[in-house]
Amino acid sequence: MANYARIVNGVAVDVSATPESDFHPAIAAEFQSVPDTVRAGWKRNAQGEWSAPSAVTPPAPAPDRPQVGPTTFKILWSSPERLKLKELRPSDPVIDDFFDIIEDTRMEYIDLALSSTQDGIDYCLQQLITTGVVAEADMLTRREEILSGTMK
Structure with a gap:
């Protein structure tokens, strides 16, 4: 043919x-x-030889992120982390605003897939690194632990 x-x-x-x-x-x-x-x-x-295109590897899908209740969200943070964030709230308007939203009585769940939630978590972790509560080397691990929505 x-x-x-x-x-x-x-x-x-x-x-x-x-x-x-x-x-x-x-x-x-x-x-x-x-x-x-x-x-x-x-x-x-240029020599007239044919070849199949390279296989395209699709990007890895973003991990599924759950929705958790406000209390569960707070428990995802360790006790020293929660205490330090509570201490920083009066002097840090970003942390205060983030937790004001989390604690709003109308808040049914926190969507861990939202970039705004992840930005808030990242900011809080940076402050915890600055204050020595979280080691910089542990930031990505802590971020994933929190975003997994799994309490330990």
């Missing part, structure tokens, strides 16, 4: 065994004979 391809910039963009019946005559006229193995997306090098 013969194989034909319409080639644009060295790439087989359309492949057909019967381009004259599969495409408009003006487009069918652009087809050239190619080896039977060639498929759409294959590339032809």
